[in-house]
Amino acid sequence: MIEVRGINNGIVLDHIQAGNGLKIFNRLMNRIANDVPVVLVMNVDSNILGKKDIIKIEDTFDVNLNVLGLIDDNVTVNFIVDGKLKDKKKVAVPEKIKGFIECKNPRCISHFDNYVDPEFTLYDRNNLEYVCSFCDEITKYE
Ligand SMILES: [Zn+2]
Numbered sequence: 001m002i003e004v005r006g007i008n009n010g011i012v013l014d015h016i017q018a019g020n021g022l023k024i025f026n027r028l029m030n031r032i033a034n035d036v037p038v039v040l041v042m043n044v045d046s047n048i049l050g051k052k053d054i055i056k057i058e059d060t061f062d063v064n065l066n067v068l069g070l071i072d073d074n075v076t077v078n079f080i081v082d083g084k085l086k087d088k089k090k091v092a093v094p095e096k097i098k099g100f101i102e103c104k105n106p107r108c109i110s111h112f113d114n115y116v117d118p119e120f121t122l123y124d125r126n127n128l129e130y131v132c133s134f135c136d137e138i139t140k141y142e
Pocket of ligand 1: 104108109110118
């Protein structure tokens with residue numbers, strides 16, 4: 001087991017399915033300031049998952065649980081304040097999602113009008129398929 005120092009104020013994303021850590025990391029990077037310490041740990045042993053990834057971020061920001069749930073619904077989000085676990089949240093596949101996925105219908109209004117963010121409603125949980133609020137087309141998250 002690799003020893004990684006704990007964080008004082010920030011967020012620890014735990015129980016990430018091994019391999020998803022980098023995806024989540026890339027998604028979050030535009031939300032994290034350049035000078036913030038971030039640790040991405042990959043392929044460590046997990047009782048639940050066999051192998052898991054962990055991300056530690058020494059920063060408090062509004063982490064988008066919907067987006068996390070879409071990428072990996074195993075993730076647990078730990079909020080650390082003054083070196084102590086303050087809150088813990090389990091993510092889930094979101095019922096609704098806004099502005100994160102793009103409608104696959106090329107004629108959908110959401111591609112032409114910058115003022116509208118399509119809202120997608122969960123259609124098939126197992127296949128991560130969502131229905132567009134504008135055109136009713138089904139888009140699969142991949
Ligand atoms: Zn659409």
